[in-house]
Amino acid sequence: MTQIPDIARSPAATDPLSPMKPGAFSTKAWQDNLTLYETIRTMPFNEELAAGTLSKARFTQYIVQDAHYLIGFGRALAIAAAKAPHPDQIVQFSKGAEVAIVVERSLHGSFFDDFGITQDMFETTPVSPGCSHYVSYLLATAWSEPYEVVLAALLPCFWIYAEIGRDIHARASENNPYQAWIDTYAGEEFHDAVRAMIATTDAAAAAASANNLARMHFSYRRATQLEYMFWDSAYRLEDWPV
Numbered sequence: 001m002t003q004i005p006d007i008a009r010s011p012a013a014t015d016p017l018s019p020m021k022p023g024a025f026s027t028k029a030w031q032d033n034l035t036l037y038e039t040i041r042t043m044p045f046n047e048e049l050a051a052g053t054l055s056k057a058r059f060t061q062y063i064v065q066d067a068h069y070l071i072g073f074g075r076a077l078a079i080a081a082a083k084a085p086h087p088d089q090i091v092q093f094s095k096g097a098e099v100a101i102v103v104e105r106s107l108h109g110s111f112f113d114d115f116g117i118t119q120d121m122f123e124t125t126p127v128s129p130g131c132s133h134y135v136s137y138l139l140a141t142a143w144s145e146p147y148e149v150v151l152a153a154l155l156p157c158f159w160i161y162a163e164i165g166r167d168i169h170a171r172a173s174e175n176n177p178y179q180a181w182i183d184t185y186a187g188e189e190f191h192d193a194v195r196a197m198i199a200t201t202d203a204a205a206a207a208a209s210a211n212n213l214a215r216m217h218f219s220y221r222r223a224t225q226l227e228y229m230f231w232d233s234a235y236r237l238e239d240w241p242v
């Protein structure tokens with residue numbers, strides 16, 4: 001059996017979230033996008049988040065946009081649930097939608113309190129171009145593409161956050177102001193959901209046509225690019241130019 005070298009994993013990965021099975025969709029998707037993952041891992045937003053030096057303005061921009069994002073992400077998961085051919089996956093994705101909206105709302109809510117962001121400020125802050133692009137892409141894919149392609153578009157939202165979460169957790173500064181965020185995405189509860197998402201996507205890919213498999217790889221890459229753009233747009237305090 002072909003051994004996949006360690007380099008195929010993120011540098012900080014000690015307990016791989018995916019077993020990196022040869023031939024699995026997730027293995028190829030991870031390897032094909034490794035350079036992009038490394039760019040995300042070392043981008044200023046994540047370097048400064050790990051160091052605890054990320055400005056309050058940038059984190060506030062991020063957390064407000066992320067609260068908008070999670071509503072769209074939850075909606076896309078609900079569409080995946082509706083498209084799922086097997087009842088176990090209806091449960092998996094509708095629970096995922098619930099977690100995205102309810103559980104993460106509480107994480108964001110506590111940051112909202114800490115940073116003095118009111119519900120009114122949240123509701124009146126427009127969705128940024130980067131956030132809008134990502135949510136629009138997920139929803140367009142969820143509504144119009146086959147089930148397995150929808151899963152491939154949703155996978156980076158889970159997997160990238162888990163890998164970034166534990167990478168940052170391993171190197172985070174003491175008394176990091178963003179520790180609650182880091183702990184959420186480095187935590188076992190989130191990682192269990194990520195492992196289940198990888199397994200379900202791999203199972204769907206194994207039954208996909210060659211055409212849909214190619215579309216899955218496209219969607220996985222596009223969503224990974226949009227993850228980069230989401231963080232980058234928050235870092236740049238992005239607003240609409242007109």
Ligand SMILES: Cc1ncc(CO)c(N)n1
Pocket residue numbers: 066069070156157158161227230
């Ligand atoms: C933009 C973005 N992607 C993924 C996650 C993880 O759920 C998140 N909270 N925000």
